[in-house]
Amino acid sequence: xxxxxxLISVDGMRxxxxxxxxxxxxxxLMAIGSYTLDAKTVLPSVTLPCHMSMFHSVPPQRHGIxxxxxxxQVHKISGLFEQIKHSGKKSAMFYGWEPLRDISQPASxxxxxxxxxxxxxxxxxxxxxxxxxxxxxNSPDFVFLYMVETDEKGGHxxxxxxxxxLGYINKAIENIKRVIESVGDEYEIIVTADHGGxxxxxxxxxxxxxxxxxxxxxxxFEAGKVFENVSILDxxxxxxxxxGVIPAPEWEGKSLINHSKQ
Numbered sequence: 001x002x003x004x005x006x007l008i009s010v011d012g013m014r015x016x017x018x019x020x021x022x023x024x025x026x027x028x029l030m031a032i033g034s035y036t037l038d039a040k041t042v043l044p045s046v047t048l049p050c051h052m053s054m055f056h057s058v059p060p061q062r063h064g065i066x067x068x069x070x071x072x073q074v075h076k077i078s079g080l081f082e083q084i085k086h087s088g089k090k091s092a093m094f095y096g097w098e099p100l101r102d103i104s105q106p107a108s109x110x111x112x113x114x115x116x117x118x119x120x121x122x123x124x125x126x127x128x129x130x131x132x133x134x135x136x137x138n139s140p141d142f143v144f145l146y147m148v149e150t151d152e153k154g155g156h157x158x159x160x161x162x163x164x165x166l167g168y169i170n171k172a173i174e175n176i177k178r179v180i181e182s183v184g185d186e187y188e189i190i191v192t193a194d195h196g197g198x199x200x201x202x203x204x205x206x207x208x209x210x211x212x213x214x215x216x217x218x219x220x221f222e223a224g225k226v227f228e229n230v231s232i233l234d235x236x237x238x239x240x241x242x243x244g245v246i247p248a249p250e251w252e253g254k255s256l257i258n259h260s261k262q
Contacts, residue, residue, distance in 0.1 A: 002242065002243055002244030003187070003188045003218060003219065003220060003242050003243070004139070004140075004141050004142070004186060004187045004188070004243070005141070005142050005143070005187060005188045005189070005190065005239055005242045005243055006131075006135075006142075006143045006144075006145060006179060006183070006187045006188070006189045006190070007142070007143070007144050007145070007190045007192070007235070007239060008145045008146075008147065008176055008179065008189065008190070008191045008192070009051065009054070009144070009145070009146045009147065009192055009193065009194055010147045010150050010169070010172045010176075010191065010192070010193050011047060011097070011146065011147060011148050011150055011151035011152070011193065011194055011195075012150050012151030012154065012155045012160070012193065012194070012195060012196065012197045012202065013150050013169055013172065013193035013196070013212070013213065014160060014161070014193070014196040014197065014208060014211070014212075014213075015037040015038065015196075015211060015212065015213040016161070017160065017161060017165060017166060017169050017196075018037070018169060018173075018213050019037070020161070020166055021166040021167070021169040021170045021173065022166075022170070023169075023170045023173040023174070025173050025174070025176070025177045026173065028177075029173075029176070029191070029215050029217075030215070030224070031223065031224055032180075032217055032223055033189075033215055033216050033217035033218065033221050033223060034215075034216040034221040034222050034223070034224075034225040034226070034227055034256070035213070035214060035215045035216065035225075035226065035227065036213065036214050036226060036227040036228065036230045037213045038211060038228070038230075039192070039211070039212050039213065039214045039227075039230040039231065039232065040210055040211065040212070040230070040231050040232065041053075041193075041194060041195045041196075041209075041210050041211075041212050041231075041232045042059050042060055042231075042232060042233070043059075043060070043205055043210070044060065044066060044067070044203045044204075045195035045196070045202050045203050045204065045205070045209040045210050046067060046068055046195065046202070046203045047068055047097065047099075047100075047151070047194055047195070048065055048067070048068045048069075048070065048099055048100070048102070048103075049063075049065045049066060049067070049068075050194035050195050050232060051100060051103050051146075051194055052065045052079075052102075052103055053232055053233060054103075054192070054194065054232050054233075054235045054236065055079040055080045055081065055103045055104075055235075055236055056077050056078075056079045056080075056236065056248075056250075056251070057080075057233045057234075057235070057236040057237055057247070057248070057250075057251035057252055057253040058077055058233065058250060058251065058252050059233070059252070062075075062077065062250075062252075063077055068099055069099075070099060070102040077248060077250045077251075078248040078250070079103065079104065079105070079108075079236070079248070080142075080236040080239055080240065080245075081093075081103070081104040081105065081108040081109060081142075082104070082105055082108050082248075083240060083245050083246060083247065083248055084108075084141065084142050084240075084243065084245055085107070085108045086245075086246075087243075087244070087245045087246065089141035089142065089243060089245065090110040090111075090138075090140040090141050090142070091104075091108065091109050091110055091111075091140060091141065091142045091143070091144070092109065092110060092111035092112065092131070092134050092135075092138070092140040092142070092143045092144070093109055093111070093112045093113075093143075093144045093146075094112070094113050094127040094128075094130050094131045094134075094143070094144070094145050094146065095112075095113075095114055095115075095127070095144070095146040095148075096114070096115050096116070096123045096124065096127055096146060096147065096148035096149070097146065097148045097152075098114055098116070100146060101114070110138075110140060111134050111138060111140060113127070113130045113134075115127055115130075123148065123149055124147040124148065124149045124150075124171060124172060124175055125171070125175060127145060127146070127147065128145065128147075128175040128178060128179065131143055131145045131179070132178070132179065132182050132183065135182075135183050135186075135187070136183075139186075141243060142239070142243060143187070145179070147172050147175065149168045149171065149172070150165070150168040150169055150172055151197070153168060154166075154167070154168035154169070155197045155200065155202070156200055156201070157200075158200075159199055159200045160196070160197040160198050160199065160200070160202075160208070176189075176191055180217065184217065184218070187218070188216075188217065188218030188219070188220050188221075188242050189215075189216075189217040189218060190214070190215070190216050190217070190235065190238065190239065191213075191214065191215040191217075192212060192213070192214045192215075192232070192235060193212040193213060193214075194212070194232070195209055195210065195212065196208050196209050196210065196211055196212060197209060212232065214227070214230060214235075216238070216256065218242075220241075220242050220257050221256075221257070222258075227256060230256065231253060232253075233251075233252050233253030234253040234254050234255070234256055235253070236251060236253060237251055237253045237254055237255040238253075238255045238256045238257060240255070241255040241257045242257065
């Protein structure tokens with residue numbers, strides 16, 4: 001039986017930052033679902049290229065986005081939002097960094113909300129509130145919730161692995177906890193990062209920039225299982241598998257659902 005799904009992206013969250021922030025919900029996340037603390041993102045390890053790869057399951061060299069400046073694809077690849085739309089299902093997106101609008105093609109989304117991340121403290125919390133309100137009122141099939149403060153206010157403003165950065169990860173985990181406790185019985189939930197970071201930057205091929213954590217929670221996944229050899233390209237095929245959506249033929253990643261164990 002196919003499920004509804006929430007995908008949460010915590011921008012710039014390093015695995016060691018996740019572990020070091022000392023949030024008590026950390027152990028729960030690793031116990032209630034499958035996870036990895038050693039997944040790989042793409043190069044360049046920059047927000048827009050990474051999210052384009054997350055939703056289109058191809059490296060930046062194929063979708064053509066090599067910086068945070070969007071350019072139209074020369075060879076257009078259908079992304080997760082478009083495949084969901086083609087299947088007749090409804091998607092919602094809640095995001096705090098405006099350029100992410102381009103990860104979906106026009107008319108692919110049924111619901112969307114953008115909040116300027118520089119205008120308010122607590123942007124991620126407000127977006128979480130909006131996502132939960134939309135879920136309870138409209139029950140979309142797929143929800144993408146993007147949290148930006150970990151990257152912008154934590155990493156770039158203060159530095160990766162500083163106390164301020166760890167504090168923003170802690171806040172992100174609290175928002176994730178709220179989502180799980182509010183709608184975890186109705187939705188499968190995937191939590192990922194797009195890239196890591198070092199000092200006050202990212203984008204290189206160093207381990208700190210390219211290694212990300214991922215968590216997969218719900219009936220589709222085995223509790224406590226540790227995934228190996230996972231890539232950010234595997235996100236879209238796994239989401240499609242949960243939703244019962246046909247993946248685009250160009251996608252290079254793999255679904256992480258083992259149907260033989262269901």
